[in-house]
Amino acid sequence: MDALARRLGLRTNPQIFFTSAGLMVVILALLLIFPGTIGDGFTAARTWVTTNLGWFFIFGVTAWLVFLVWIAISKYGDLRLGKADEKPAYGRVSWFTMLFAGGIGTVLMFWGVAEPISHFSTPPFPGVEPYSAAAAEDAMNVALYHLGLHTWTIFTLPGLAFGFFIYRYDLPMRVSSVFYPFLKERIHGPIGKTIDVFAVLGTLFGLAVSLGLGTSQISAGLSALTGLSDSVLVRVLVITVLTAVATVSVAVGLDKGIKRLSNINIGMAVGMMLFVLFTGGATVFLLRELVESAGNYLAALPGLSLWNDALANATQDEGWGWQAGWTVFYWAWTVTWAPFMGVFLARISRGRTVREFIGGVLVAPSLFTLVWFVIFGWSAMEIDGIGGEGGPISAAVAESVPLAMFTFFESFPWTPLLQGLTVVIVALFFATSADSAALVVDMLCSGEDEEGPVGQRVFWAVCLGALAALLIMLGGDEAIPALQEVITVVGLPIFILVFAMIPALLVGLRSERRRVLRGDHDVTPMEEIERDPEETPSG
Structure with missing residues (x-):
């Protein structure tokens, strides 16, 4: 190939x-x-x-x-999607x-x-009259x-x-x-490639x-x-x-x-x-x-x-x-x-x-x-x-x-x-x-x-x-x-x-925050995941 x-x-x-x-x-x-x-x-x-x-x-x-709401207001909210000093690629x-x-x-x-x-003319909730004020409010809420x-x-x-x-x-x-926190280097192997092939096909169907x-x-x-x-x-x-x-x-x-x-x-x-x-x-x-x-x-x-x-x-x-x-x-x-x-x-x-x-x-x-x-x-x-x-x-x-x-x-x-x-x-x-x-x-x-x-x-x-x-x-x-x-x-x-992305993301966020708090720039995020959490401050 x-x-x-x-x-x-x-x-x-x-x-x-x-x-x-x-x-x-x-x-x-x-x-x-x-x-x-x-x-x-x-x-x-x-x-x-x-x-x-x-x-x-x-x-x-x-x-x-x-x-997501919990993550946004939590201690992980300040972590950046990129390097610590990286600026956004596009304006708002x-x-x-x-x-x-x-x-x-x-x-x-x-x-x-x-x-x-559709919901106004055919209400989803029983007992609501079609075309009524209640039907209109329900229709907007559901939409x-x-x-x-x-x-x-x-x-x-x-x-x-x-x-x-x-x-x-x-x-x-x-x-x-x-899924690196779980698969590690296996993301480059058959398991990882299977996930990626499936994602490609799913994306094409959804957009189609x-x-x-x-x-x-x-x-x-x-x-x-x-x-x-x-x-x-x-x-x-x-x-x-x-x-x-x-x-x-x-x-x-x-x-x-x-x-x-x-x-x-x-x-x-x-x-x-x-x-x-x-x-x-x-x-x-x-x-x-x-x-x-x-x-x-x-x-x-x-x-x-x-x-x-x-x-x-x-x-x-x-x-x-x-x-x-x-x-x-x-x-x-x-x-x-x-x-x-x-x-x-x-x-x-x-x-x-x-x-x-x-x-x-x-x-x-x-x-x-x-x-x-x-x-x-x-x-x-x-x-x-x-x-x-x-x-x-x-x-x-x-x-x-x-x-x-x-x-x-x-x-x-x-x-x-x-x-x-x-x-x-x-x-x-x-x-x-x-x-x-x-x-x-x-x-x-x-x-x-x-x-x-x-x-x-x-x-x-x-x-x-x-x-x-x-x-x-x-x-x-x-x-x-x-x-x-x-x-x-x-x-x-x-x-x-x-x-399955939720537990993977939690592991990654916790590991990276430990590394940031410790200020250890010689350790990569991948190496930090391998460490025992008890060895470093959790914050």
């Missing part, structure tokens, strides 16, 4: 690269040859996972959030736009209107629960672990490096699902604007075009390509949000709801964080009902992003302290998500009629979720312009997610904190686009349920992997 890598001009770990690439090709081939059989298999597996382990997903993410504004646009920008565009309206602190917890935990071990311990830019959702929204927007059929063929063509755009961006590189696209895209999204706030005729109402919804969310968060709907689920024979399609799906989907977002966040956060990293990555995007959902979600519910019987937006969501944002803009001036801008923003979020993923997957294979040869990055961008296209084809007209089934199954083993 080493000789083949040299002949091809690759700068990567050949075992990880060729194994991941080979398995990726096999998966793509199987999806093409046996779409029906694979689809049925994912359906059965997803039912088993949600029925028997849905509680594990819900408890797990909440436990991670509590752990660029840092925020990059982590957001590379994170859930596509998700907010897709669900910003659709999720609150913020799904895409607020808990979602960013799933990104923050691996990001902290990667940044700490990769930059503090000078370990390779790979997922296996996080996101791109599939974004493509469905773009296709729906083109249909609304031009009358073009919202078909599987159109979605595949959209993916093809946007994959080409992402490929160009990833070839340009992080600073010129991804950073520039991120800054442009977040600016356009904020502009659209402010337009809705000030031109929809409900500005004061939305500002009042911004304050009230923040309080409602924080008050409801403890209960929602551990809610399992246990009594209702005990009476069901199949699956997990509502939470299987929403909460469990969200956590399983988001955790497949964990290797990608973790390495990406570590890459752009080098030099920041543990406390600054946790606070920035957890709080800043969650606040933006709050503002986004309040402005779009409450505007949509107000247009649909709070206390009424539903309106055009809930009807559109019932017909096709990707239509939600485009139907929403029919109540605003300059409708065609806004709908067209929505398509452009989703397309750019698609491109930033795809090129960020290609860059990170290449780093996971090479283990280097540098951009590899253009050919390597382009290869992964093309693989990502191909997988997204095949998942769309696998789902056909029911693409969204099919994507949910695939990602719930793929997410389980990655969820377990991220859980």
